Amino acid sequence: MSGGPRRRRTWSAFGDVRRMPSDYEVMTHDANWTLRPNRKAAFEQNPSSPANLWFHTYRDASPLRVAEWNKYRDPDQLVYRTYVTMQSDAETRLAGVLEEYAAAGATEALSPAWVRTLATVFTPTRFPLHALQQIEAYVGHLAPTSYITTAAAFSTADLLRRVTAVAYRTRELELTRPGSGAGQQERQIWETEPGWQGVRRLVETALVAYDWGEAHTALNLVILPTLDAVLLDGFRELARDNGDELTWLLLGNLAEDARRRDRWAGEVAAFAVRERPENADVLRRWIDRWSPRADDAVAELATLLETLPDRPCPGGELLGAARAARQQLLDGAGL
Amino acid sequence: MTLLKREEWQHLVRDVDWTYSYVDDEAVYPEWLSGTGKVPRAAWRTWEEDYKVSYPEYVSTQREKETAAYAVKAALQRSNAFDELSEGWKSSTKMHYGGVALVEFEAVLGELKMARFGLNPAWRNMAAFGALDEIRHAQITMFFGHEFVGRDPQYDWTQKMFHTNDWVAISLRSLFDSMMVTNNVVDLAIQLPLTFETGFTNLQFVALSADALESGDVNFANMISSIQTDEARHAQQGGPTLEILVEHDPVRAQWVIDKAFWGSARAFAALTGPAMDYYTPVEHRKQSYREFMEEWIIDQFIRTIEDYGLRRPWFWDEFMKGLDTWHHALHMGLWFWRPTIWWRPTAAVTKADREWLQEKYPNWEAVYGDKWDVIIDAVNAGNVEATLPETLPWLCSLCHLPCCNATLGRDGRWRVRDHSLTHNGVTYHFCTNGCRQIWWKDKDTLNSPTVIDRFLAGEIQPMDVGGILNYMGLTPDVMGDDPDYAWAAEYRDRVTTTPLQVAGGAQA
Numbered sequence: 001m002s003g004g005p006r007r008r009r010t011w012s013a014f015g016d017v018r019r020m021p022s023d024y025e026v027m028t029h030d031a032n033w034t035l036r037p038n039r040k041a042a043f044e045q046n047p048s049s050p051a052n053l054w055f056h057t058y059r060d061a062s063p064l065r066v067a068e069w070n071k072y073r074d075p076d077q078l079v080y081r082t083y084v085t086m087q088s089d090a091e092t093r094l095a096g097v098l099e100e101y102a103a104a105g106a107t108e109a110l111s112p113a114w115v116r117t118l119a120t121v122f123t124p125t126r127f128p129l130h131a132l133q134q135i136e137a138y139v140g141h142l143a144p145t146s147y148i149t150t151a152a153a154f155s156t157a158d159l160l161r162r163v164t165a166v167a168y169r170t171r172e173l174e175l176t177r178p179g180s181g182a183g184q185q186e187r188q189i190w191e192t193e194p195g196w197q198g199v200r201r202l203v204e205t206a207l208v209a210y211d212w213g214e215a216h217t218a219l220n221l222v223i224l225p226t227l228d229a230v231l232l233d234g235f236r237e238l239a240r241d242n243g244d245e246l247t248w249l250l251l252g253n254l255a256e257d258a259r260r261r262d263r264w265a266g267e268v269a270a271f272a273v274r275e276r277p278e279n280a281d282v283l284r285r286w287i288d289r290w291s292p293r294a295d296d297a298v299a300e301l302a303t304l305l306e307t308l309p310d311r312p313c314p315g316g317e318l319l320g321a322a323r324a325a326r327q328q329l330l331d332g333a334g335l
Numbered sequence: 336m337t338l339l340k341r342e343e344w345q346h347l348v349r350d351v352d353w354t355y356s357y358v359d360d361e362a363v364y365p366e367w368l369s370g371t372g373k374v375p376r377a378a379w380r381t382w383e384e385d386y387k388v389s390y391p392e393y394v395s396t397q398r399e400k401e402t403a404a405y406a407v408k409a410a411l412q413r414s415n416a417f418d419e420l421s422e423g424w425k426s427s428t429k430m431h432y433g434g435v436a437l438v439e440f441e442a443v444l445g446e447l448k449m450a451r452f453g454l455n456p457a458w459r460n461m462a463a464f465g466a467l468d469e470i471r472h473a474q475i476t477m478f479f480g481h482e483f484v485g486r487d488p489q490y491d492w493t494q495k496m497f498h499t500n501d502w503v504a505i506s507l508r509s510l511f512d513s514m515m516v517t518n519n520v521v522d523l524a525i526q527l528p529l530t531f532e533t534g535f536t537n538l539q540f541v542a543l544s545a546d547a548l549e550s551g552d553v554n555f556a557n558m559i560s561s562i563q564t565d566e567a568r569h570a571q572q573g574g575p576t577l578e579i580l581v582e583h584d585p586v587r588a589q590w591v592i593d594k595a596f597w598g599s600a601r602a603f604a605a606l607t608g609p610a611m612d613y614y615t616p617v618e619h620r621k622q623s624y625r626e627f628m629e630e631w632i633i634d635q636f637i638r639t640i641e642d643y644g645l646r647r648p649w650f651w652d653e654f655m656k657g658l659d660t661w662h663h664a665l666h667m668g669l670w671f672w673r674p675t676i677w678w679r680p681t682a683a684v685t686k687a688d689r690e691w692l693q694e695k696y697p698n699w700e701a702v703y704g705d706k707w708d709v710i711i712d713a714v715n716a717g718n719v720e721a722t723l724p725e726t727l728p729w730l731c732s733l734c735h736l737p738c739c740n741a742t743l744g745r746d747g748r749w750r751v752r753d754h755s756l757t758h759n760g761v762t763y764h765f766c767t768n769g770c771r772q773i774w775w776k777d778k779d780t781l782n783s784p785t786v787i788d789r790f791l792a793g794e795i796q797p798m799d800v801g802g803i804l805n806y807m808g809l810t811p812d813v814m815g816d817d818p819d820y821a822w823a824a825e826y827r828d829r830v831t832t833t834p835l836q837v838a839g840g841a842q843a
Contacts, residue, residue, distance in 0.1 A: 008484045011494045026481045027474035031440040033497035033508060034516075043517050044508035049780040050367045051517030080471040081401045088394040095391065099338055130351035130456060137450035137463065146440060153443060153466045156450060157390070160348075160463045164390040167347035171339060183347065191353055204357040 024077040030070050031146035057211075059142045063282045064213030066275040069145035074264045083154050087161065094165065094253050098172075101246040107176040114242045115173065115180045117308040121301070122247065123170040124186040124196065125231055126163045131203045133159035135219045142212035151264040155220075158257035165254060169247075195304040198297030199227065205293070217286040220265035221333075222326060226294040228258045229325035230301060234318045241311045262329050269333035283335055291326070298322045341389050348389070349457040352380075368452045370519025374583040382455035382579060384571040393464055397471070397565075404475065404561040408482075411554045417483065422818035424550040424619075426678035427610040429489050431543065431559075432480035433496035433677050434503065434606050438511050439472035445515035445527055449572065452520045458572055465528070465569030472562050479558050488812045492677035499808030502675060502786045506605070506735035509783060510598045517780070518591075521576055525588070526595035529573025532566050534636050535599040539607050540566075542627050546611065549619035581643050592640060593648035594777075597769045600654055601661070601734040608662020609669055612692070613683040623695040625658045650769040657740060657767070659696050663703050664739040664751075671710075672724050672737075673815040674800070675807055680815055682710070685822045702741050702749045712831040714823040725800060730785040732763040733770035740766055 010021050013030050021029070034042040034055065041047035042055040078086075101107070110118075133156055140152030174183030181189075190196055206218045232255045239247035272279040302315030355363065360376070371379070446469055449462035480493030497504050514526045540563040547556035580588045611624040622630070637647065648654070670680045684692075684707045692699040713721040728737035741749040754765040756775065765771040774781060786803075789795055795806040804814065 008488055008491060010481065010484060012491050013494055013498070023478065027477050029494065030498070031437055031473055031477070031494070032444070033437050033441065033504075034444075034512070036498040043512040044505060044783055045512060045517065046780055046782045049517060051512075080397075080467065080474050081405065083467075084394045084397040084401060088391075088398040091391040091394055095338055102338075126347065126351050127353055130459075133463065134451045134459060137447045137459075137466070140466070141444055141447035141451060149443060149447070150470055153447060153463075153470055156447070156463050157467055160460055161390045163351065164348050168339065168344050170347050171344035175339075175343075187350070187353055191356075201357045204355050204363075208358050208362045 022077060024079050025073075027079050028147055028150055032149065035069075035144060035146075054210075055142070059144060059212050062144075062211050062213040064211075064217075064272055064279055066272055066279070068275075070147065071275070072145055072147050072268065072271045074147060074151045075267050076260055076263060078151065078154055078260075083157075087157075090253060090256065091161075094250065097246065097249045097253070098168070101249075102172065106244075106246050107172060110177075110244055111242065111310055113308065113310045114239075114244055115177050115182075117238075117242070117305070118169075118173060118244075118247070119180045119182040119185070120189055120193065120195075120308060121231075121304050122235065123166065123173065123182050124190045124193075126166045126170070126186065127190040128199055128203045128227070129159055129163045129166065131207060132219060132224060133163065135203075135206055135209075135215060138210075139212060139216045139219060142215070144212070148264075148268060152216075155257070155261045155264075158261065161257065162254050165250060169250065193304075195300050198293075198300035202293050202297040206290075213282065214286050216265070216268060217283055218290045220261060221269060221283070221329065222287060222290040222294050224258070225262060225326045225329050226291075226298055226322045228255070229322035230298050230305075230318050232258055233325070234305070234313065234321055238305060238309060238311075238313050241313075242309050266329050266333045269330075269335060273334050280335060283333075287330065287335065294326075295319065295323065341387065341392070345387060345389060349455075349460060351456045364452055364454065366519070368448070368519055369454055370521040371454060372521070372584055372587060374521075374579060376454070378579055378583060379454035379458075382458050382575045384457060384461055384575055386568070386571060388461075388464065388568060393467075397467075400561055400564065401471070404557060407557040408479065408554060411557075412482070416551065416554065417486070420550060420552055421616055422679055423614040423616055423681045423683065424547075424552060425487075426680060426818075427543065427546070427614040428552065428555050429487075429492070429678035430606060430610060430614075430676075431539070431555075432476060432490060432493035434507060435539070436473060436476040436480060436493050437497040438507065438515075439469050439476055441511055441515050442469040442527065443473060445469075445523055446569065448516060449520045449524060453524070453572075454520070458524070458576070461569060461572050465572065468565040468569050471565065475558060475562065479554070488810075489677050489679070489815075492813060495808070496677060500786070501677075501807040501809065502730065502735065503605075505786060507602060509735055509781070510602050513777075513781060514595055514598060521580060522591045524572045524576040525580065525591050527573075528570040529577060529639075530592050530595040530636075531599050532570040533573065533639070534596065534632055535603055536563070536566055537631050537635075538603055538627060541631065542607065542611060542622070545621045546615045546619060549621065550615060577643055581645065585644065588643070589645050589648075590776075592645065593650070594773050596636065596648060597650060597654070597773060598734065600657070601736060601766075601770070604657070604661035605665045605669070605736055609666040609680065612662065612695075613666050613688075614681060617683070617685075617688050617691050620691070624662055625695065628658055650767075650772070653767060653769055656742065659698060660702065660740050660742070663692075663696070663699065664741060665736065667703065667706060668728060668737045668739050670817070671722065672728065673817065674723070674804055675809060676815040677809075677813050678815055679818045681818050682707070682820075682822055684711070686825055688822070698743075698749075708826075708829070711823050711826045711829065714820050715827050715829075716831075719820070727787055727790060727803065729764060730787050731766035731770050732785060732788075733765055733774040733781065735785050736766060738764060738766040 011029060014021055041052040043052050136152055136156040136159055140149045140156060143149040143152055170183050173180055202223060206223055209215050209218050232251050236248050236251040269283055299319050302318040305313045305318060306315045443466050446462045446465035450459050450466060453459040453462055477493060480490050483490040497508060514531060540559045544556045544560045577588060608624045669676055670682050673680055710722050731738050739751055741751050743749055754768055754771045755762055756771055758778065765774065795802050
C-alpha cells in the first residue's frame, strides 16, 4: 500500500483549497448523499418511486436553481455545539427573568385589559408557531444542500423553543389569572376570532406550498418576517407601554432567534441571486404571491391590538412596520 | 419562588393541532408521506412518549455532553495514541466513519420528515429534537474522522464514501434511503428509531465502544458512547407509533418491522461482523459477533415485539442460521475484493484466530477453512496476484451484497445457493430467501440495478477491473489492501494441497 501522492489537509470534496476550511465547513459540507452528482435519482431505488418523484419535482426541478448549492454558507456558521451552547445560555437568561418576575408578582399586577390582550393575541400564537415549525422542518428536509438543512433544523428547534416559552407563560397566566381564558380558550380563539383568521388562512395554505424554494420564500422571507414584526417586535413594545416588562424581556430574548433566522434565510436568497441573477424573478414571483396574503393577515390581526389594550397601537402603524421589516430583509438580499 | 415544573405546562406545547378550514387535512398530511393507512386519523391523538423532554432541558443536557466529548478529544489530540493503534482496529474505524457519518445526516432528513408529517404534535416535537441529535452525530463523526485525513487518505472517505458508486455505498444507500426517508412517517418511526436504533445501533455503538477501549482507542470510544447516549431519547418515537399501528393494522406492523430488521441484519453482518470477529485483534475481542447479537439484539428484539403482540419474523430460522455464516462469508468477500473498499482489511486467520473462530463457530473450519488455506498457500508462494479479483461477485438484487451465503444441504455439504425469481421476463438473483421475499413485495419501489446489472448493461467502461474501480470512485491512495500479509507466515510449513478448481465461485 502506497502512502499516496501528497498529504491531504482536508476533505477532497473541497477541491484544491488554499485556505483551511473552518470547523463549520468540515462538519457540514456536502453531507446529503441524495444530492450527489451524476445520480439517476435522489434515492437508490426505482426512479419513479413516490419519493424520487417528489424530490425531483419539488427540490431538483424547483425554479430556484443554482449550479452549486454547496457554496452557500450560513453567515453565523452555526454547528451543533455552538447552537446548544448559545441556546442553553439564552434559556438560562430567560429562566432568570421568569423567576424574578414571578417572585415580584408581575403577572398579578397586570391590568385586566392587558391580560385579555395576552390571552387573545399572545397565548394563541402557539398554534401558528407550531405550523410554522412544521414548515421550517420541511424546508430543511428538502433543502438542496446540507448547509441549508442544518440552518433550517436549528430554526425548527428555535420555533419549538418559542412555542415552549409561550406555553410556559400561558400556564403561568392560567394559574395566576384564572378566568382570563389563558390555557383554556386558545384553540377556540385561534379558530374563530376574526382577527386571527387571516393568519390562519396564511399558515394553512403555506403548509401545502411544497416546492422547497417557495416554502422557504413564503416562510422565511415573507410570513415569519411579517408576523414577527407584529408578534415579536410590535407586541413587545406594546407590552412595555402597558406595564408588562416581563413580556417585553421574553420577546426580546426570542427575537434573537428570529434575527439569526433572518440572516441565514436572507443569505439563501442573496446567494441564489448572486449565483444566478434569473433567480431574482423567481423569488420575486413568490414574494408577490405571499406578501399580500401576509399583509392582509397582519391587517386583521392589528385590529385586535388597536382595540384590546388600555394603551393600544394604531393598526396602520403595525402594518407599516411589518412591511418595512420584510422589505429590509429583502433589500439585504438585493430583492 | 421557583419556576413551574415541566409537568405543569408541557401539555400546552403539544396541544397545537386544530381543524383546518382553508386546506384539506389530506393535503397537509398526504397518505404516502404520513401513512395513516387503516388507522383512523383520530387514533393518533393518543400518541404519547414515555420520557418527556423540554427545550430548556434538551439544550442544557446536550451542552454538557458536547463539552465533555470535545474536551476528551482535545486532551487526546496531543498524545500519539493514534500511531500505536493496530491497522486492524484503525480499519474498523475507517469503515465506521465512511459507513456511518453520512447515514447520520440522512437520519436528519428522516427526523425532519417526521417533524413535518408526523400525525401528532408531540411526535413532531420529539422529531425536532431528533433532527438536532442526528446533526450532532453527523457533525461529531465528520469532525473526528477529519482529524486523521492528513495521516491517512482512507479517512477522506468519511465524507466521500456515500457520494461514490462503490458497491458498499449502493448497498447502504439502498437500505437507508428506504428505511429513513422514502417510507411514510409511520413506517419510518417504527423502522428507524425502534427497529434500527433501539435494536441495531447498540451493536455498532456498544460493542464497538468496548472493542475500542480494549484496542486502546479512547478517542473513538469517547465519540461513539457519547452518541449512543442520545439514542434513547429520540428512539422513543417508535414505541407509541407501533402501539397505535398494532391496534389497527397488526399485519402491516409486523411487516414493517420484519423488513427493517432483515435489512439491518444484512448490513451489520457486512460491517460490524468483520470488525468484531476479525479486525479487532483476537486478544482484544470481548464477545463474538454471534454472542453479541444473541445477548444484545435478539433477546431484546424478541421481547420488544412480543410486548407489542407481534410474532417472530417469518425469516427467523434463516436469520439465526445466518449468524454462523453471513459475516464470515462477507469478511472473506471484503478481503478478496479489497481494492474496492476504503480500509485495509486484515485477513485475521492466524492459528490463534482460527482457534478462536472454531470455538465460537463450530462449523467455521468446515465451511471457510479450506478457502482460506488456498489463499494462504498462494500468499506463501509469493503469488498474491492469485488472491486478487479479476471479476465481480454476483450481487443480491435487494441488499446489493455479494451472494455468498453457504447453507448446509441434506447431503451434509455446504453450498452457496442461488435464490432467484423471474419477473416481467427478467431473472433476479438474491443472496437469501429473505431478500427475495422483501424484493417481491416492494419491487415497484425498490427495484434498482446492482453494480453487476450496471456493468452488464455497459454503463461501466472500460469493462475491466480498472473501469470498475474507477466507476466506484476508488483512487490508488485509498484502495484497500491487506496491511502486511504477515498472518500467513506461520503456515509456511503447511503441506499445501492442490487447490481444486474455484472458478466461478463454485464449491471446491
